[in-house]
Ligand SMILES: Nc1ncnc2c1ncn2[C@@H]1O[C@H](COP(=O)(O)OP(=O)(O)O)[C@@H](O)[C@H]1O
């Protein structure tokens with residue numbers, strides 16, 4: 001069985017406030033098993049954890065320990081085999097497809113390990129694509145300036161270095 005991931009919470013005490021008493025995310029007894037033919041992989045086994053506002057959380061674990069599985073479930077991209085996930089007290093594991101879409105669009109931000117950039121669009125156009133579905137987007141140019149890519153607006157993904165691509169994703 002893969003070892004359980006370790007969850008490290010870096011608490012900035014000064015950011016604690018009354019609202020922080022309630023977790024933003026409350027994960028209760030989450031399990032996920034993948035069945036492939038006769039083989040079953042238990043990727044998550046009864047994970048319970050709470051995440052609070054204003055705190056930075058680092059998820060550490062050996063390769064195969066279930067980090068991506070947990071993050072995909074938190075992000076509404078995958079569903080658990082059992083257990084519950086609450087976002088601000090609302091049960092995401094009981095949400096309809098439409099509610100899940102709204103949750104992913106409004107409440108979750110992903111920076112993908114593999115960049116998911118559209119190769120035929122420039123940096124500016126890739127970021128603009130996302131601002132079209134966001135509710136209160138900042139301008140694409142402003143977002144690229146913020147991550148230090150203001151001078152690369154017209155560059156295509158292939159013209160950006162490996163180090164630039166994640167920043168470019170962050171802007172999006
Ligand atoms: N779609 C899948 N089908 C079958 N097994 C999977 C699938 N996704 C992940 N797993 C298995 O679940 C376990 C946890 O995987 P994963 O969450 O990707 O771990 P990590 O991100 O920590 O490397 C691994 O044993 C992996 O092989």
Ligand SMILES: [Mg+2]
Pocket residue numbers: 067068069
């Ligand atoms: Mg992973």
